Amino acid sequence: MxxxxxxxxxxxxxxxxxxxxxxxxxxxxxxxxxxxxxxxxxxxxxxxxxxxxxxxDPKVAKNRLHLDFRPADQAAEVARLLAHGARRADIGQGGDVTWVVLADPEDNEFCVLGSR
The missing domain is CATH 3.30.720.120 (Signal recognition particle alu RNA binding heterodimer, srp9/1)
Structure with missing residues (x-):
């Protein structure tokens, strides 16, 4: 099946x-x-x-499932999404990671990955 x-x-x-x-x-x-x-x-x-x-119900905790996106230019895409209304989110990812965690207007986290 x-x-x-x-x-x-x-x-x-x-x-x-x-x-x-x-x-x-x-x-x-x-x-x-x-x-x-x-x-x-x-x-x-x-x-x-x-x-x-x-x-x-309002969102009260970190998502159990989130989306990851891999753009051609991470810095430009993060800047575009922040200007569009996303915000940076801290979900315990630490300081030395290759992805950026953002949240949409209702606080759903998603990641913008770095280059491969």
Whole structure:
């Protein structure tokens, strides 16, 4: 039996706002703009996507799952994401690492990796 990875689900206080933020950050397209199931993908037919769904509870701890991104230019990408509304996050990564931990507007951590 084979499984196809359809999407990653992200709990959000404001699914449309957070989904829109990620769509702009990644250059992805919105395939479902519903405030109850706001879905973005790299292109309409390409998987996996990110699906943002509403939750009332605030985020209270470090993510158990996070996304890693490897840009061509780490410093430029970190600067772009910070200007877009991300913030630096400390999850105990220490000072001598090759990645940068950021958080989106709802404090979901993600990493911007260095070059290979």
């Amino acid at each position: 084979a499984l196809e990875w359809e999407q990653t689900v992200v709990d959000a206080r404001d699914p449309a706002a957070l989904g829109s933020w990620w769509a702009q950050a990644l250059g992805w397209v919105v395939v479902n703009g519903s405030p109850q199931e706001y879905e973005i993908r790299p292109s309409p037919e390409r998987l996996p996507g990110l699906l943002f769904v509403p939750v009332a």
